[in-house]
Amino acid sequence: MSTLAHVFEAAGLSTIVLASMKEVAEKMAPPRTLYCEFPLGRPLGLPGDAEFQTDVLTRAFALLDASEPILETHPEVIESEEAPMSCSIPPRFDASLPPAVDEAQGLRAAYDRAVEARGVTAVGRSIDADTVADALGVLDQWANGASWQEVALPDQNILAVGHDIRAYYTEAALELASGPTPGGRAVEAWFWEETEAGKTMMAARGALKEQEAPFPFWFYLAPAHR
Numbered sequence: 001m002s003t004l005a006h007v008f009e010a011a012g013l014s015t016i017v018l019a020s021m022k023e024v025a026e027k028m029a030p031p032r033t034l035y036c037e038f039p040l041g042r043p044l045g046l047p048g049d050a051e052f053q054t055d056v057l058t059r060a061f062a063l064l065d066a067s068e069p070i071l072e073t074h075p076e077v078i079e080s081e082e083a084p085m086s087c088s089i090p091p092r093f094d095a096s097l098p099p100a101v102d103e104a105q106g107l108r109a110a111y112d113r114a115v116e117a118r119g120v121t122a123v124g125r126s127i128d129a130d131t132v133a134d135a136l137g138v139l140d141q142w143a144n145g146a147s148w149q150e151v152a153l154p155d156q157n158i159l160a161v162g163h164d165i166r167a168y169y170t171e172a173a174l175e176l177a178s179g180p181t182p183g184g185r186a187v188e189a190w191f192w193e194e195t196e197a198g199k200t201m202m203a204a205r206g207a208l209k210e211q212e213a214p215f216p217f218w219f220y221l222a223p224a225h226r
Helices: 002-010 022-028 050-065 099-106 108-118 129-143 158-176 184-194 196-210 215-219
Strands: 017-019 032-035 070-073
Touching: 002 017, 002 022, 017 022, 022 032, 022 070, 032 050, 050 070, 099 108, 099 129, 099 158, 099 196, 108 129, 108 158, 129 158, 129 196, 158 184, 158 196, 158 215, 184 196, 196 215
Parallel strands: 017 032, 032 070
Antiparallel strands: none
């Protein structure tokens, strides 16, 4: 949306961006931006709350009077109310391995059952199930200070690698999860907040940023709102 704002502005149309990813808005610098720290996919905040949504729109339209690029922040923060799904992760098997690597290997049986039952998998855009643990081993090294230029992933398409790791975990987790089928936000929360893989990826992301790796290389390793 930030890129489209520049296109529309060049055509003579005034724009306002409701941004849920502040770093993207700062980097792309659209002319008028209201950053709202709300759950992704809810740019106006609270569903069904007309008063709150009107406040968001009022603050956004007020930016039309700005004479130079402006990025304002909505004063309220809304946390996602959807709890992580209930999924028991297999216990550690090999304490000599990095936690995320051991965890991924422990989920392999569940992943295989899930793929056999459905006959299809979303894993494979960049790496396959056999190399998920290897990729997490590299991410663990990055998280602990290794140079991204000296320790390489099986495939340096980091966006695709991250997708494959999350897909592997999601498919295994849905095989193990108890209760009703969880929603997308619940699965996302489970991965980033409950698994060693999610924690390792977030730590690697922070380490890459500190190493001043190229912005796309570290930023897209995890959702921007994380």
